[in-house]
Amino acid sequence: MAVAGFYRRALPSPPAIDFSSPEGKKLFGESLQKGNMEGFFKLISYYQTQSEPAYCGLTTLAMVLNALAIDPCRKWKGPWRWFDETMLDCCEPLENVRDKGISFGKVVCLARCAGANVEAFRTDQSSIDEFRKYVMMCSTSDDCHVISSYSRRVFKQTGTGHFSPIGGYHAESDMVLILDVARFKYPPHWVPLSLLWEAMDTVVEATGLRRGFMLVSRQQRAPALLYAMSCKHESWISTAKYLMDDVPVLLSSDNVKDIKHAISTVFLSLPSDFSEFIKWVVEVCRKENVHQALSQEEKSKLAMKEEVLKLVQETGLYKHVTNTLSAENSFCRTEQTLGHICHLPNIAAGACCRETCAGSYKATNSDKHVTVASGTVANHTVEQGVASLVSSSQRELNSCTFGNSCGCSAMQPASSDVFTALLLALPPRTWSAIKDRKVSEEISILVSIESLPPFLQDEILHLRDQLLLLKRCKDNRVEDDLDAPMI
Structure with a gap:
């Protein structure tokens, strides 16, 4: 007997607003005019869908690293150096990530190991005002990007913990654009920044720690030219x-x-x-x-x-x-x-x-x-x-x-x-x-x-x-x- 599968999900709206909806387009246009979508264009150029249900952290990071033009100093396929989920095999074996996902701290570790500059905050180490400040800063620049770790349940979405990059900010309504990397499930969508903070201010059962956000940017110094360590082998x-x-x-x-x-x-x-x-x-x-x-x-x-x-x-x-x-x-x-x-x-x-x-x-x-x-x-x-x-x-x-x-x-x-x-x-x-x-x-x-x-x-x-x-x-x-x- 055939078992029914899922072709995407209906985006719960409210609280989210579909990016491609008339209202979503209006928010985008207004944010663009205000200069709060500068980071969006680099991210959208490297937007990708996670290849495994539990790869949201790896896909989000690969997308941001490519948007920042950071050289992985490792070959992807053929002669090409390119960040792919499978290139992020440091800190946690890919098999474990495929089965259980990846923690907030290990995504931070992966980003640094790849040569990025990272400032990371759990919600109990920051505040909603500080979070808003960082979102605005990265939305008006293409030199840094914000990665959010949050619980989908706060948005009435199916699933639990999730990672995605923030693609822009609408100041008048205080809303952020989430470029959801699980595109097989939900499209990019706008949500109130205060609600995203609430979704981040949740505890991960496996670690007992709160979720949070990180700012990822390029290192001032050049990436490695000759030598790099890797945990591809145990x-x-x-x-x-x-x-x-x-x-x-x-x-x-x-x-x-x-x-x-x-x-x-x-x-x-x-x-x-x-x-x-x-x-x-x-x-x-x-x-x-x-x-x-x-x-x-x-x-x-x-x-x-x-x-x-x-x-x-x-x-x-x-x-x-x-x-x-x-x-x-x-x-x-x-x-x-x-x-x-x-x-x-x-x-x-x-x-x-x-x-x-x-x-x-x-x-x-x-x-x-x-x-x-x-x-x-x-x-x-x-x-x-x-x-x-x-x-x-x-x-x-x-x-x-x-x-x-x-x-x-x-x-x-x-x-x-x-x-x-x-x-x-x-x-x-x-x-x-x-x-x-x-x-x-x-x-x-x-x-x-x-x-x-x-x-x-x-x-x-x-x-x-x-x-x-x-x-x-x-x-x-x-x-x-x-x-x-x-x-």
């Missing part, structure tokens, strides 16, 4: 714990007598699944096809990536990392404890590499050439196109043969680049655990980012912020303090 859980919790304990050992010992200590106890984390750290923003002509903008970005890599290699820490890794590689040949990171370029490329190739591109307004090694890597059932920048000092690409059935070669930048960036990204307090004062002072100088060029500082700060966010997600602390300071 290895990030053990890796985040190791880097944030275990490393300080290991460094407190009496055996740490010099810089080399300090760096070796970090390397020697790396989690066995650290290889998955490394792969995503060295992945650059897109796979460059060597047979495809690059635009001037793409060439310019490659030149910028080259500059970041060069700055990493000019740090004092890089020299120590290079020397330490060279020494540790001798242990690899004897199959001791560093065996799982013996061939870091191989690890960076993944378990199997196909179609490996390299191309040289001339940077914009420069005689310098930038070399990019690219290919497709496979790990179990997952395939991912990656591309890695090779600096001018590394023109001789490192070709290593995998110890597996693939029998293929990988070309990647030196492991020293990756580890130097990771060590710089660790919280400064990590190194205070070293008991030898002289060693502690020396390495504190090496890992300090205050003297680094602004370009590299931005890259490291982005990594550091991501590492903190991943750790807070792991510890389920994202609900406690929405404005926890970055490290």
Whole structure:
């Protein structure tokens, strides 16, 4: 026997007013004349429907991130970098979101991890007047957008908790436009701002916390160019714990007598699944096809990536990392404890590499050439196109043969680049655990980012912020303090 399904729902009106109704059009026209629909046009350009019934938080965030033109620094499909719900896999596995939805705190965490600036408020941390002020501010600008977490029941709609962006404000009637991402259910609609506040001022049964709103905007500093952390693989859980919790304990050992010992200590106890984390750290923003002509903008970005890599290699820490890794590689040949990171370029490329190739591109307004090694890597059932920048000092690409059935070669930048960036990204307090004062002072100088060029500082700060966010997600602390300071 066939079971009847639903083709949308009738929008309860009042209290809501359908955006496409005569009254809804009138509200839109008047708001437009008053300049309170500036944010609407960017949002409507990237308006999308959630692909799963419980994906409202992910869809809303993807829509806002795209409206703000924030680069995800990860490939979506083909060569395209684009925020899609499936790209927001940090903080909470997609399977869990599909089954249970996502909490307010984790949407905040996701937005920050994606590189956005976020100010978040639960209703017991704000007021209706403050909320109205922020709505008006973002409605008259396309540089920020408001995401609301509210209960549908207050609007007499079916369902419970929901996320959607606010698309505009009508001052005379004090109404807001909700661009509902569940378009299969309800169309965009206007509701009284006071009623939306009441809908946000409800308690989520699962957390015991109130709902609220967040302001999402672009970071002042540029997004990551070379390095980004990802929890696409579950290895990030053990890796985040190791880097944030275990490393300080290991460094407190009496055996740490010099810089080399300090760096070796970090390397020697790396989690066995650290290889998955490394792969995503060295992945650059897109796979460059060597047979495809690059635009001037793409060439310019490659030149910028080259500059970041060069700055990493000019740090004092890089020299120590290079020397330490060279020494540790001798242990690899004897199959001791560093065996799982013996061939870091191989690890960076993944378990199997196909179609490996390299191309040289001339940077914009420069005689310098930038070399990019690219290919497709496979790990179990997952395939991912990656591309890695090779600096001018590394023109001789490192070709290593995998110890597996693939029998293929990988070309990647030196492991020293990756580890130097990771060590710089660790919280400064990590190194205070070293008991030898002289060693502690020396390495504190090496890992300090205050003297680094602004370009590299931005890259490291982005990594550091991501590492903190991943750790807070792991510890389920994202609900406690929405404005926890970055490290």
